[in-house]
Amino acid sequence: MKFLDLARVTIRSGSGGAGCVSFRREKYVEFGGPDGGDGGKGGDVWVEAVDGLNTLIDFRYQQHFRAQNGQHGMGRQRTGRNGVDVALHVPVGTEILDEDKQTILADLTAVGQRACLARGGNGGFGNVHFKSSVNQAPRRALPGQDGVERAIWLRLKLIADAGLLGLPNAGKSTFLAATSNARPKIAEYPFTTLHPSLGVVATDDDGFVLGDIHGLIEGAHGGRGIGDRFLGHVERCAVLLHLVDGTAE
Numbered sequence: 587m588k589f590l591d592l593a594r595v596t597i598r599s600g601s602g603g604a605g606c607v608s609f610r611r612e613k614y615v616e617f618g619g620p621d622g623g624d625g626g627k628g629g630d631v632w633v634e635a636v637d638g639l640n641t642l643i644d645f646r647y648q649q650h651f652r653a654q655n656g657q658h659g660m661g662r663q664r665t666g667r668n669g670v671d672v673a674l675h676v677p678v679g680t681e682i683l684d685e686d687k688q689t690i691l692a693d694l695t696a697v698g699q700r701a702c703l704a705r706g707g708n709g710g711f712g713n714v715h716f717k718s719s720v721n722q723a724p725r726r727a728l729p730g731q732d733g734v735e736r737a738i739w740l741r742l743k744l745i746a747d748a749g750l751l752g753l754p755n756a757g758k759s760t761f762l763a764a765t766s767n768a769r770p771k772i773a774e775y776p777f778t779t780l781h782p783s784l785g786v787v788a789t790d791d792d793g794f795v796l797g798d799i800h801g802l803i804e805g806a807h808g809g810r811g812i813g814d815r816f817l818g819h820v821e822r823c824a825v826l827l828h829l830v831d832g833t834a835e
């Protein structure tokens with residue numbers, strides 16, 4: 587599976603349905619009162635952390651998500667149907683950032699955790715709401731509230747208990763392969779590892795997750811080598827292991 591840890595998506599919640607202007611029509615009933623129903627509420631946009639995903643690659647293929655609009659109100663005091671919500675399924679460890687890439691809107695760290703990113707608009711009132719003693723035939727109804735449209739960034743920070751750091755070729759991937767069930771690519775040239783990988787280390791009780799990232803060289807903070815792009819993936823680790831090549835000068 588291809589690895590992607592940053593994605594921009596646009597979302598739009600549903601607009602509310604409009605209220606209805608309608609009057610009761612029945613045989614032998616003169617001047618039947620107003621009976622226009624309310625519009626339904628628009629659908630919300632949610633984000634939910636799910637099991638079994640470890641990349642945001644899906645969001646390269648689908649970048650727009652919109653929830654359904656609410657149905658308009660109808661005569662005979664019928665309320666419109668609410669719009670269906672839409673949910674973005676992301677891997678555990680995904681942060682949701684605002685368009686400025688700074689403000690954190692949500693941080694999903696457990697399976698099943700969800701957050702609402704855009705609320706659907708409320709439906710408008712039908713003309714039943716506007717009847718009064720002085721206006722028994724109101725021809726007024728409200729339109730539905732508009733949905734919210736916004737762009738957000740998804741940033742994946744893998745969840746590992748321990749993280750491996752070190753210069754390129756220090757043996758990080760070899761260490762991961764030797765201790766866990768992961769089979770990362772190992773070779774004698776620097777920058778073999780281009781994407782972070784995780785492995786589960788079996789212990790007597792539960793086991794823990796070990797994460798391996800690319801090598802860091804002097805000046806990586808300024809973008810040399812692969813830079814510090816994937817450093818966020820070891821940010822949540824409780825322990826960091828720094829591997830040093832014992833044979834190097």
Ligand SMILES: Nc1nc2c(ncn2[C@@H]2O[C@H](COP(=O)(O)OP(=O)(O)OP(=O)(O)O)[C@@H](O)[C@H]2O)c(=O)[nH]1
Nearest residue numbers: 754755756757758759760773774776777778779801
């Ligand atoms: N002699 C010796 N060689 C090792 C040891 N550990 C790893 N190597 C070799 O060192 C080379 C680099 O190992 P990797 O595990 O790919 O190194 P890495 O830190 O993941 O490197 P990058 O992913 O490029 O940053 C490979 O050719 C390994 O076979 C060790 O303990 N002793």
Ligand SMILES: [Mg+2]
Nearest residue numbers: 758759778779
């Ligand atoms: Mg490696």
